[in-house]
Amino acid sequence: MSVDATTVRRIAHLARIAVSDAEVPHLQGELNAILAFVEQLSEVKIDGVEPMTSVTPMEMKKRADVVKDGDIADDIVRNAPDAQNHFFLVPKVVE
Amino acid sequence: MTDLTSMTIAEAKAGLANKSFTALELTDAHLTAIEAARVLNAYVLETPDRAREMAKAADAKIAKGEGGPLAGIPLGIKDLFATRDIRTTACSKILGNFIPPYESTVTSQLWRDGAVLLGKLNNDEFAMGSSNETSCFGPVINPWRREGSNTDLVPGGSSGGSASAVAALLCMGATATDTGGSIRQPAAFTATVGVKPTYGRCSRWGIVAFASSLDQAGPIARSVRDAAILMRSMAGHDPKDTTSAEIGVPDYEAAIGKSVKGMRIGIPKEYRLDGMPAEIEKLWSEGAAWLKAAGAELVEISLPHTKYALPAYYIVAPAEASSNLARYDGVRYGLRMPGRSIGEMYENTRAEGFGDEVRRRVMIGTYVLSAGYYDAYYLRAQKVRTLIKKDFEDCFAKGVNAILTPATPSAAFGVGEKGGADPVEMYLNDIFTVTVNMAGLPGIAVPAGKDVQDLPLGLQLIGRPFDEETLFSLGEVIEQAAGRFTPAKWW
Numbered sequence: 001m002s003v004d005a006t007t008v009r010r011i012a013h014l015a016r017i018a019v020s021d022a023e024v025p026h027l028q029g030e031l032n033a034i035l036a037f038v039e040q041l042s043e044v045k046i047d048g049v050e051p052m053t054s055v056t057p058m059e060m061k062k063r064a065d066v067v068k069d070g071d072i073a074d075d076i077v078r079n080a081p082d083a084q085n086h087f088f089l090v091p092k093v094v095e
Numbered sequence: 096m097t098d099l100t101s102m103t104i105a106e107a108k109a110g111l112a113n114k115s116f117t118a119l120e121l122t123d124a125h126l127t128a129i130e131a132a133r134v135l136n137a138y139v140l141e142t143p144d145r146a147r148e149m150a151k152a153a154d155a156k157i158a159k160g161e162g163g164p165l166a167g168i169p170l171g172i173k174d175l176f177a178t179r180d181i182r183t184t185a186c187s188k189i190l191g192n193f194i195p196p197y198e199s200t201v202t203s204q205l206w207r208d209g210a211v212l213l214g215k216l217n218n219d220e221f222a223m224g225s226s227n228e229t230s231c232f233g234p235v236i237n238p239w240r241r242e243g244s245n246t247d248l249v250p251g252g253s254s255g256g257s258a259s260a261v262a263a264l265l266c267m268g269a270t271a272t273d274t275g276g277s278i279r280q281p282a283a284f285t286a287t288v289g290v291k292p293t294y295g296r297c298s299r300w301g302i303v304a305f306a307s308s309l310d311q312a313g314p315i316a317r318s319v320r321d322a323a324i325l326m327r328s329m330a331g332h333d334p335k336d337t338t339s340a341e342i343g344v345p346d347y348e349a350a351i352g353k354s355v356k357g358m359r360i361g362i363p364k365e366y367r368l369d370g371m372p373a374e375i376e377k378l379w380s381e382g383a384a385w386l387k388a389a390g391a392e393l394v395e396i397s398l399p400h401t402k403y404a405l406p407a408y409y410i411v412a413p414a415e416a417s418s419n420l421a422r423y424d425g426v427r428y429g430l431r432m433p434g435r436s437i438g439e440m441y442e443n444t445r446a447e448g449f450g451d452e453v454r455r456r457v458m459i460g461t462y463v464l465s466a467g468y469y470d471a472y473y474l475r476a477q478k479v480r481t482l483i484k485k486d487f488e489d490c491f492a493k494g495v496n497a498i499l500t501p502a503t504p505s506a507a508f509g510v511g512e513k514g515g516a517d518p519v520e521m522y523l524n525d526i527f528t529v530t531v532n533m534a535g536l537p538g539i540a541v542p543a544g545k546d547v548q549d550l551p552l553g554l555q556l557i558g559r560p561f562d563e564e565t566l567f568s569l570g571e572v573i574e575q576a577a578g579r580f581t582p583a584k585w586w
Contacts, residue, residue, distance in 0.1 A: 049481050080428060
């Protein structure tokens with residue numbers, strides 16, 4: 001399988017990465033090189049094989065539903081590009 | 096007391112214990128060496144003040160007889176590990192000036208045991224790369240050069256800063272991470288020892304995530320014994336990582352020098368590639384001969400799905416990365432680029448913040464997980480992964496204790512030499528290491544010889560799950576036979 005220019009733009013949008021028209025042909029070539037490389041997986045007989053969900057046999061652990069910390073709002077917003085009164089600020093979402 | 100930087104950790108521990116030098120002197124010697132080696136670009140952040148403070152604290156503890164197992168040992172930390180109040184970037188523009196308000200579990204255990212932080216080490220952006228050329232801080236230079244040449248070589252990647260710093264005597268050991276070969280391949284390129292532990296052995300908490308089902312932290316050191324010493328401090332169960340294994344940490348150092356007599360060592364025929372350089376083939380046979388001379392038994396084995404590991408990896412790893420890296424959106428931390436809407440802000444931020452390789456992998460990952468393609472790519476790759484793991488299980492069930500392979504298909508190459516036109520050319524570097532991550536197994540790369548250009552080459556040993564000890568015993572046999580290799584200083 002290979003991707004066309006429209007698909008490259010669609011993937012970029014799904015990934016939320018702005019891509020200029022000038023970059024599309026280049027990206028298309030690179031993505032197709034990778035897709036051509038992984039194409040060989042289609043030769044593998046996978047009938048009846050379970051997909052891997054955990055690389056080591058382990059049970060999914062669940063933590064106790066308790067509060068273990070808190071009052072760290074300063075820490076949480078410390079690295080924010082834009083914050084006010086312990087809120088993250090973003091461009092207007094709802095008109 | 097002439098050269099405090101060329102000792103092993105084991106030697107430095109002895110020197111500190113018998114008061115031949117202080118932890119502060121040891122740290123100062125390394126800080127001086129780091130300053131003189133900036134051309135290698137191994138460190139992206141030097142923390143001399145913190146280092147001296149920690150060294151003084153270690154001296155005080157040693158004086159009271161309370162020094163931990165790594166008291167006063169100066170280390171470098173890959174910039175993928177969150178360090179409290181110290182900038183952590185994963186060498187990506189998108190993390191910008193991120194200052195973690197927390198400490199990764201692995202590094203917190205190193206400080207608990209008395210180690211000293213010299214600074215943060217360069218790596219490929221988000222650990223995506225095999226040459227340390229994708230870092231936003233620029234490429235790391237390998238202290239090794241081809242005989243009679245001034246060409247800058249890559250140290251491998253993604254833990255290129257770790258490998259380069261350890262090889263160039265800019266720290267006594269370093270933390271690293273390995274998702275497809277990122278500890279073992281740079282170790283092989285720099286004549287250092289690199290250990291990728293069993294998945295679940297070291298906590299992933301506080302390490303910037305790349306591909307969560309494959310990522311593992313491990314040490315890079317100058318000897319097998321040093322790697323064992325560091326492993327003991329880095330490993331251990333952590334309730335904060337649900338995939339962390341609840342298994343006790345053995346005294347890995349005790350495995351050094353243990354007899355390997357009667358061990359069955361598998362030689363996988365699928366690792367004998369067409370067009371493999373004769374010197375790699377020769378190195379591999381030499382390694383097998385050394386293990387045989389030490390009493391191990393060699394058996395030819397087959398791992399039939401080997402050739403599918405790398406293509407399956409390039410579906411699974413980007414898929415997980417695309418999901419993990421969704422968090423970099425310019426809202427909570429790191430870079431933000433303005434946009435007219437929140438969507439445009441996300442898109443502009445991620446376009447500006449991610450480098451080419453990261454963008455490529457996020458896009459591939461997004462594609463293979465997207466509606467209509469999931470079954471054909473991702474689900475199929477996860478089934479192939481089951482088969483790869485089964486190949487190893489079948490061999491271990493037949494009594495194989497460990498598997499010997501080359502670590503890399505070549506020695507270090509020049510900066511800018513690979514992957515320019517076709518990204519797959521660079522990916523092929525991990526052909527011998529990636530199977531281990533796909534199967535969650537432990538692996539060690541040990542320096543074993545040099546190629547015709549006088550560049551180091553390494554061998555890889557692959558072990559049973561949670562049996563890193565056998566790898567240390569076998570690795571020691573190779574180190575004893577091959578010797579240790581130090582680059583000639585030119586910087």
